[in-house]
Amino acid sequence: xxxxxxxxxxxxxxxxxEDAIRxxxxxxxxxxxxxxxxxYIESVLHREAEYSTGVGFGVAIPHGRTNAVxxxxxxxxTVKSMDWQSLDGEPIDLIFMIGVPExxxxxxxxxxxxxxSRKLMKAPFRxxxxxxxxxxxxIEVMRENDLLSI
Amino acid sequence: xxILAVTACPTGIxxxxxxxxxxxxxxxxxxxxxKVETRGSVGVENELSAEDIASADAIVxxxxxxxxxxxxxxxxxxNVPVAEALKDAGGxxxxxxxxxxxxxxxxxxxxxxxxxxxERKGVYKHLMNGVSFMIPFVVAxxxxxxxxxxxxxxxxxxxxxxxAYLMNIGGGSGAFGLMIPILAGYIAFSIADRPGLAPGMIGxxxxxxxxxxxxxxxVAGFLAGYLALLIKKYIKLxxxxxxxxxxxxxPVLGTLAxxxxxxxxxxxxxxxxxxxxxxxxxxxxxxxAIILGLILGLxxxxxxxxxINKAAYAFGTGTLTAAIGxxxxxxxxxxxxxxxxxxxxxLATVLFKNKFTVAEKEAGKAAWVLGASFITExxxxxxxxxxxxxxxxxxxxxxxxxxLSMAFKATLAVPHGGIFVFFAVxxxxxxxxxxxxxxxxxxxxxxxxxxxxxx
Numbered sequence: 001x002x003x004x005x006x007x008x009x010x011x012x013x014x015x016x017x018e019d020a021i022r023x024x025x026x027x028x029x030x031x032x033x034x035x036x037x038x039x040y041i042e043s044v045l046h047r048e049a050e051y052s053t054g055v056g057f058g059v060a061i062p063h064g065r066t067n068a069v070x071x072x073x074x075x076x077x078t079v080k081s082m083d084w085q086s087l088d089g090e091p092i093d094l095i096f097m098i099g100v101p102e103x104x105x106x107x108x109x110x111x112x113x114x115x116x117s118r119k120l121m122k123a124p125f126r127x128x129x130x131x132x133x134x135x136x137x138x139i140e141v142m143r144e145n146d147l148l149s150i
Numbered sequence: 151x152x153i154l155a156v157t158a159c160p161t162g163i164x165x166x167x168x169x170x171x172x173x174x175x176x177x178x179x180x181x182x183x184x185k186v187e188t189r190g191s192v193g194v195e196n197e198l199s200a201e202d203i204a205s206a207d208a209i210v211x212x213x214x215x216x217x218x219x220x221x222x223x224x225x226x227x228x229n230v231p232v233a234e235a236l237k238d239a240g241g242x243x244x245x246x247x248x249x250x251x252x253x254x255x256x257x258x259x260x261x262x263x264x265x266x267x268x269e270r271k272g273v274y275k276h277l278m279n280g281v282s283f284m285i286p287f288v289v290a291x292x293x294x295x296x297x298x299x300x301x302x303x304x305x306x307x308x309x310x311x312x313x314a315y316l317m318n319i320g321g322g323s324g325a326f327g328l329m330i331p332i333l334a335g336y337i338a339f340s341i342a343d344r345p346g347l348a349p350g351m352i353g354x355x356x357x358x359x360x361x362x363x364x365x366x367x368x369v370a371g372f373l374a375g376y377l378a379l380l381i382k383k384y385i386k387l388x389x390x391x392x393x394x395x396x397x398x399x400x401p402v403l404g405t406l407a408x409x410x411x412x413x414x415x416x417x418x419x420x421x422x423x424x425x426x427x428x429x430x431x432x433x434x435x436x437x438x439a440i441i442l443g444l445i446l447g448l449x450x451x452x453x454x455x456x457x458i459n460k461a462a463y464a465f466g467t468g469t470l471t472a473a474i475g476x477x478x479x480x481x482x483x484x485x486x487x488x489x490x491x492x493x494x495x496x497l498a499t500v501l502f503k504n505k506f507t508v509a510e511k512e513a514g515k516a517a518w519v520l521g522a523s524f525i526t527e528x529x530x531x532x533x534x535x536x537x538x539x540x541x542x543x544x545x546x547x548x549x550x551x552x553x554l555s556m557a558f559k560a561t562l563a564v565p566h567g568g569i570f571v572f573f574a575v576x577x578x579x580x581x582x583x584x585x586x587x588x589x590x591x592x593x594x595x596x597x598x599x600x601x602x603x604x605x
Binding site: 113 | 160163166167168172237
């Protein structure tokens with residue numbers, strides 16, 4: 001499973017983009033999905049520097065592909081509106097953070113991420129994400145949208 | 151409207167798919183058809199086919215990585231970073247519909263050619279498949295023979311000499327001997343797929359034994375192909391024996407049937423027709439030959455690489471198969487006339503600068519090369535822009551060239567190559583006059599007929 005309740009942070013307190021990425025990386029580390037927080041964060045920030053992963057609609061999808069990742073991971077957070085240098089210039093309040101191992105480990109998780117990316121373009125899905133109140137809710141939304149497994 | 155798009159980004163994890171979704175939604179909103187190829191981490195999905203591209207009105211590339219582009223030549227296309235599709239997918243689609251055509255003239259021409267071959271249907275498609283497989287054999291053989299002649303026309307009679315070896319490579323015991331079997335084999339292959347190949351090639355070899363030439367090869371190819379289809383349709387084997395159909399049943403029955411029908415029934419009449427045709431062509435001189443050159447010239451220019459052009463071309467190639475060593479006047483006239491349309495238009499863009507757009511003048515430069523290489527399709531972009539004035543001009547120019555080439559009795563020993571095979575032309579001086587005359591006439595006609603461009 002790419003995501004579970006322990007990989008969800010609702011109303012995450014974050015002072016900056018980097019802070020948010022650090023806090024989510026810590027969650028992934030605690031769950032054993034990544035083996036080197038600094039290295040993973042560096043990879044995500046490196047990707048961020050190419051151009052922002054704030055894709056618009058209030059959504060950011062920071063991601064990193066590095067061998068600091070043990071197994072593919074998806075993290076979700078809601079935050080107070082914050083700047084992410086998004087493509088549309090608007091602040092973001094939803095974060096999906098992704099980690100993928102450097103070496104290819106099958107394509108199931110990649111298919112899920114592809115499907116998630118497509119879903120994020122749809123307003124009803126984003127509304128559903130914004131209305132979750134517990135991590136279990138979030139997992140349920142993912143399940144309803146066939147994003148837990150393919 | 152049909153829009154195609156390709157999305158790709160370096161990591162291929164998210165943007166690729168979000169951009170694809172955004173473009174799909176935007177197109178749906180406008181009521182357009184859309185197909186989006188995603189080149190993400192999962193690999194290439196929903197790949198655009200040649201048919202998709204042929205039928206598309208415009209292409210949107212939202213990519214941060216290099217993607218294969220040649221396939222889009224001649225299409226309206228915009229190429230933007232993937233992020234642009236997330237910002238304003240609808241705007242990109244509208245922009246793409248007004249975008250410039252992708253690629254230079256040479257790319258556009260090769261695209262037009264591949265579209266045409268995709269559009270080919272039925273008998274014509276099978277014929278052209280056979281001809282296109284045969285051409286390299288004719289080219290290689292013709293050139294080997296032409297080189298042999300450099301040592302003197304009879305030099306090959308000296309056993310063990312280089313000239314003799316070259317003749318053995320190119321002539322009837324080498325490349326030219328394979329021509330008709332290859333023609334027949336690949337006509338049958340086009341009709342019946344792989345199982346048709348053996349009956350077709352062997353049928354072609356039988357046609358050669360019967361001295362029925364090019365015409366016999368055509369007949370053998372179609373006969374073998376359709377017989378192979380019939381066998382496939384009507385002979386039903388138990389399931390566990392079906393594996394032997396393509397390797398045993400169809401080749402053996404198809405070959406025997408084709409060969410025996412050729413020997414007992416149609417071989418002799420076809421050979422008689424073929425011989426009569428060759429005698430007619432070889433005996434033709436004076437005004438008859440000139441009229442034939444004129445007609446072939448008109449045919450080469452009228453549709454610039456279309457079925458009529460190819461019919462004249464196939465006819466020219468056919469005369470080559472009967473003319474080992476001597477070269478063919480018909481082939482020479484066909485190639486000269488086929489070179490004239492792009493050359494004439496290229497000359498017109500130089501002589502009448504105020505009658506062509508900047509893009510056309512640029513295209514004119516490429517048209518020199520295409521014309522010199524005997525790619526008649528190089529005229530298509532000009533003709534498409536102004537068919538009423540361009541097509542008659544190139545037809546008249548090509549007709550003049552065809553007629554003159556015949557009048558000068560120029561011959562050609564290879565079926566393709568333009569100026570690069572001029573060493574295989576006999577009476578090259580007359581040949582050049584014919585080509586230049588048609589080129590100049592085409593340019594003058596186009597220049598006179600076309601109106602000046604405003605401003």
